[in-house]
Amino acid sequence: MKGKGKILFAIICFFGFIANTLAACDYETQVRLATEASNVNITYEIRHEIINANTGQIAPEATDEDVEFDSEYTYQDFIYITIMNVTENIYVELIGSDGSTQSIYFSDTNEGTIELDGGLGENIITYTVNIRSNNSNCSSDMLRTFEFVTPKWNPYSALIACEGINEYYCEPYVTYEIDLTEGEIIDRASEAKKEETNVPQDEENSNWWTEWLNNNPWFIPTAIGVIVLAGVATTVIIIKKRRSKVL
DSSP states (O other), rough: OOOHHHHHHHHHHHHHHHHHHHSOOHHHHHHHHHHHHOOOOEEEEEEEEETTTTTTBBOTOOOGOOOOTTTEEEEEEEEEEEEOOOTTTTTEEEEETTEEEEEEEESSBBTTTTTEEESSSSSSSEEEEEEEETTTTTOOOEEEEEEEEEEEEEEGGGSSTTTTOGGGGGSSEEESSSOOOOHHHHHHHHHHHHHHHOOOOHHHHHHHHHHHHHHTTTTTHHHHHHHHHHHHHHHHHHHHHHHHOOO
16 A cells, blocks of 8 residues: 555656646746747948968958058958847857857846957858847747858959949859859859940939939029010010001
């Protein structure tokens, strides 16, 4: 009987634990967690930094005047990832297509915001962002998941042919692969420049006239007034001539 009593007691404790857990992770708590998860935002920023070429580290003491042809300082772009609105009840799991994995808790942030190193933009990285519960009553529950992409630097954007061209293949940073050769890009950029410079004469005149009218709004009502006055004067002259002939 004692053995059966222990088994019965264990079963009662087990179901009691489940009941308490379910009661604690109630609907109201789940709604609150879902709301906090929906507020989490992630963005990226590309910053043009001055680095020490010898160490590869950012040089906060250097200015633009220090960057010269033969100096130790040079420019380098860095990608920074910012995650906002992390709370004590949730944490963010960041899984990159480059194999990186990181979990961000509220204690890692500055009042819910954290800035992460996103690299030099050597590759396009797709992140799977999992937002999970950190609430003791609903621990590790998946609340939200989505993807976030950081770009890579497009070396073709440095071509002279790409100067002043806004086409996708000349963008400095891209989140897509450019399936073109350097020669094809130069050809396309050259054609784009020709199209911009070979504007039809009629279109140029039309654009000039429209711009002039926008800058001189007085012209149209004045011209209409002059035409009306000229018409009235002409009518008066004609009437007078007819009367003089009759007399």
